[in-house]
Amino acid sequence: MRLDLERTLHDGAAADMSALALELGLISMAADDPTTGARIEAALDMLRRAIDDLRGIGSALYPPVLVSAGLGPALTAVAERRELRLRLDLPRRELGVEARSRTGLLVVDHLRTLCPGSSVRVRVRGARFVRVHITDAQPDRSTRHHRAVFRCA
Structure with missing residues (x-):
């Protein structure tokens, strides 16, 4: 059903993107080159915005209150x-x-x-x-x- 599909897509994508943000944060801490560190921080900012957008879409598609x-x-x-x-x-x-x-x-x-x-x-x-x-x-x-x-x- 559409509800289950939307919930699965939203939850899976948000979890994967959060894991990627964590991994990028760890890599940026180990980066010795300031240019590389700055590029990783820029990518992290883009990823954080994408996660926020995805959560907004998820809340519009699937209000959690609906079930509870x-x-x-x-x-x-x-x-x-x-x-x-x-x-x-x-x-x-x-x-x-x-x-x-x-x-x-x-x-x-x-x-x-x-x-x-x-x-x-x-x-x-x-x-x-x-x-x-x-x-x-x-x-x-x-x-x-x-x-x-x-x-x-």
């Missing part, structure tokens, strides 16, 4: 970070793991397209067949409606 706290808190956290006004209308019963993941990623992908100050209403219904209706109002007052239906096992 549920759909509502995860979507609220993303909306707050993007400065959006969010109204949620979720099922009374918590969605299953697959439905929660698919719904969360769908809505988060949409929230990432909106500019700060937008108002968003998200309505989710169903369990096996999940129906999502998103209405967003941009600061320029334009309103858009988005609908999705998908099946969860």
